[in-house]
Amino acid sequence: AQKVTQAQTEISVVEKEDVTLDCVYETRDTTYYLFWYKQPPSGELVFLIRRNSFDEQNEISGRYSWNFQKSTSSFNFTITASQVVDSAVYFCAHPPKGGSEKLVFGKGTKLTVNP
Amino acid sequence: DVKVTQSSRYLVKRTGEKVFLECVQDMDHENMFWYRQDPGLGLRLIYFSYDVKMKEKGDIPEGYSVSREKKERFSLILESASTNQTSMYLCASRTSGARTDTQYFGPGTRLTVL
Numbered sequence: 001a002q003k004v005t006q007a008q009t010e011i012s013v014v015e016k017e018d019v020t021l022d023c024v025y026e027t028r029d030t031t032y033y034l035f036w037y038k039q040p041p042s043g044e045l046v047f048l049i050r051r052n053s054f055d056e057q058n059e060i061s062g063r064y065s066w067n068f069q070k071s072t073s074s075f076n077f078t079i080t081a082s083q084v085v086d087s088a089v090y091f092c093a094h095p096p097k098g099g100s101e102k103l104v105f106g107k108g109t110k111l112t113v114n115p
Numbered sequence: 116d117v118k119v120t121q122s123s124r125y126l127v128k129r130t131g132e133k134v135f136l137e138c139v140q141d142m143d144h145e146n147m148f149w150y151r152q153d154p155g156l157g158l159r160l161i162y163f164s165y166d167v168k169m170k171e172k173g174d175i176p177e178g179y180s181v182s183r184e185k186k187e188r189f190s191l192i193l194e195s196a197s198t199n200q201t202s203m204y205l206c207a208s209r210t211s212g213a214r215t216d217t218q219y220f221g222p223g224t225r226l227t228v229l
Contacts, residue, residue: 032215035217037220043124043222043223044220044221044222045205046220047217047218047220050215050217052215091158095214095215101146101163101165101214102148102160102163102173102174103158103160103218105157106157107155
């Protein structure tokens with residue numbers, strides 16, 4: 001089965017701590033893409049990043065960084081110096097071939113950043 | 116910036132009512148989607164439209180229909196609302212027919228059926 005697993009259901013940190021959200025995927029595709037979305041309390045799913053399997057370079061965007069490792073089928077997301085505004089549910093997702101065009105989402109990790 | 120809007124943030128309806136959820140995107144995207152999100156079940160695809168008047172069923176189409184008369188607008192219709200359709204409904208649009216392109220989501224409609 002092609003699926004995305006986010007084993008951490010909830011994480012709670014104190015502001016300025018670094019936090020890593022885990023994502024493990026299973027896919028039969030030889031080339032594939034992975035996504036991260038953020039869902040703040042307002043409900044809207046906000047696109048964060050799209051990565052393809054050709055490129056395993058880590059990516060950094062401000063306080064966000066992503067660690068993509070094909071050897072362990074993981075695409076982890078790190079927030080450095082977390083802020084209260086980072087509090088949200090974060091979803092990892094994958095669009096499998098033959099998947100009727102949908103995105104397969106993980107169950108999400110709820111991150112709470114306390115002041 | 117991509118903008119996907121949904122007609123209502125919150126909606127309360129009664130069992131048996133016909134319900135329309137509207138979604139509009141302003142980026143001339145070809146593909147549009149309706150998902151529902153439930154605790155413990157995650158996001159599930161209801162319907163997908165790859166062009167005007169074209170649609171495909173997703174994983175859970177039962178009890179729903181859709182309409183896409185114009186490229187920018189994709190409507191989800193609950194013909195006879197039931198309490199098990201109480202959920203968060205999310206609309207998305209995508210640039211093209213490439214499944215690897217990014218889907219952009221609207222703010223969601225939280226529907227309660229009493």
